[in-house]
Amino acid sequence: MDIIQGIKERRSINFFELGEDLSVDTIEELLDLSNLAPSSFNLQPWQVIVVRDPEKKRILRECAMNQPKVEEASAVLIIIADPGAVEENRKKVLDSWQELGYMKPEMRETYQNMMQTLYGPGDSMKRNLFAVKNAALFAMNLMIAAKGMGLETHPMDGFDETCIKKEFHVPEQMLIPMLIAIGSLKKGVTLLPRAFRRQIKDFVRYESF
Numbered sequence: 001m002d003i004i005q006g007i008k009e010r011r012s013i014n015f016f017e018l019g020e021d022l023s024v025d026t027i028e029e030l031l032d033l034s035n036l037a038p039s040s041f042n043l044q045p046w047q048v049i050v051v052r053d054p055e056k057k058r059i060l061r062e063c064a065m066n067q068p069k070v071e072e073a074s075a076v077l078i079i080i081a082d083p084g085a086v087e088e089n090r091k092k093v094l095d096s097w098q099e100l101g102y103m104k105p106e107m108r109e110t111y112q113n114m115m116q117t118l119y120g121p122g123d124s125m126k127r128n129l130f131a132v133k134n135a136a137l138f139a140m141n142l143m144i145a146a147k148g149m150g151l152e153t154h155p156m157d158g159f160d161e162t163c164i165k166k167e168f169h170v171p172e173q174m175l176i177p178m179l180i181a182i183g184s185l186k187k188g189v190t191l192l193p194r195a196f197r198r199q200i201k202d203f204v205r206y207e208s209f
């Protein structure tokens with residue numbers, strides 16, 4: 001499937017085929033593709049918990065406003081934004097840039113300082129926004145990649161973050177922008193037509209707001 005077709009055909013699926021397992025190989029193929037998402041300074045501030053176990057899905061459903069698709073989908077991914085990725089990954093980013101010739105060694109400190117200035121201290125709003133925006137790009141890449149692999153998805157932010165953090169042992173400083181249910185469309189279900197989208201004129205301005 002080409003990218004344009006994938007974008008046009010992606011829908012948030014409410015009804016998943018029950019009892020269809022996704023292998024670790026398939027999930028990891030999908031995650032490898034998603035991981036090619038762009039990110040600020042290539043810092044990749046995302047973590048993912050793959051939930052496939054029926055009992056874990058039941059618990060996740062309870063944290064997610066009892067949405068049936070959480071239990072019915074083959075797997076649900078907890079997408080996590082990690083504000084600590086600046087400190088965690090910056091050495092690897094700079095080493096790789098240096099090795100590949102993107103950056104001269106004498107520029108290392110400048111880039112490191114730039115990251116700190118742009119994304120602020122570890123517990124700041126700036127830092128949380130950095131983590132969430134990049135994790136959301138990862139999530140979108142994942143939904144398009146899933147479509148390309150013949151899978152359907154459903155993003156969700158209808159959940160209690162405190163509950164998920166507690167039940168799935170997510171470190172307190174991390175954020176959970178969304179869950180993504182993955183699987184196949186339940187046989188016999190016909191999707192309603194795609195709901196309204198605003199027109200270009202409703203949200204685009206040229207040159208200035």
Ligand SMILES: Cc1cc2nc3c(=O)[nH]c(=O)nc-3n(C[C@H](O)[C@H](O)[C@H](O)COP(=O)(O)O)c2cc1C
Pocket residue numbers: 010011012013067155156157158159177178194195
């Ligand atoms: C971040 C995010 C959170 C969402 N949360 C939920 C949710 O908790 N439950 C739900 O049924 N749909 C949820 N949706 C799905 C939207 O309702 C859906 O994307 C929108 O209606 C457009 O439909 P489409 O994805 O089929 O084009 C969410 C979508 C996004 C992007």
